[in-house]
Amino acid sequence: MAYQTLTVSHEDRIATITLNRPEKRNAVSFQLVEDLIGALGSIDKSDSQVVIITGAGKAFCAGLDLEELKSLIGKSHEQNLKDSATMANLFRTIYYFPKPSIAAVNGAAIAGGTGIATMCDFTLAVPEAKFGYTEVKIGFVPAIVSSYLVFQVGHKIARDLLMTARLFDAAEAHRYGLVNEIVAAENLMTRARELANVLLENSPSSVQATKRLINGFIKDQLDVQVAAAVKDNARIRTTADFKEGVSSFLEKRKPVWTGK
DSSP states (O other): OOOSEEEEETTTEEEEEEEEOGTTTTOOOOOHHHHHHHHEEEHTTTSSEEEEEEEEETTTSSSBBBHHHHTTTTOOOHHHHHHHHHHHHHHHHHTTTTSOOOEEEEEEEHHHHHHHHHHSSSEOOOOOOOOOOOOOOOOOOOOOHHHHHHHHHOOOHHHHHHHHEEEHHHHHHHHTTSEEEOOOOGGHHHHHHHHHHHHSOOOOOHHHHHHHHHHTTTTHHHHHHHHHHHHHHHHHTTTTHHHHHHHHHTSSOOOOOOOO
């Protein structure tokens, strides 16, 4: 199947998804979300038993596409709810994907890109990779990703990363457990395949059952939190600060916040 924003390959029971808009730094668009969900659905039905997600070019996935960002201003509450639910579905699809998943982070993974990278079961990153939940810088709220992040790193670290919106490097992400290994760029895909082969040595049904077991520990609470986060994400888009944040970002100026 052909996709507009990514490519999929299969080799030796390993599927590789490559986000493939390097000229846009593989930015998140609704087409990318649709393609990624579709690709994972196809891989789930295939003979491949492990999936690797990486990016073409110098970035893994550098946040929301500017054209998509422009389109957010002026949307209705119902449209915002639909958009939020779509992004929640992407994170849920990656997080609960039945087969083991490995993110091979080859460069910047910002906002939604950080989310994609850390929804995977394993995250490998090059030393130069940058991460960041930058939403509050432009009047967004990182509602959906926060639901997962708190379980992964705890409240104190989540507050730091989400409320400051600062960028952090692979070494810091590794300290928090958001990155499993830091790997030199020239070895990144080789190491990802080595890890995939370690997983392939085990019983596929046992590995998948173990993943379901681990996810089941928090599933009920996580589902409730994500549902609330979708509403929070849609609500914030109706505020004056959101409109100012997006406008100032697009106009490359400092925002003037009103708190409304």
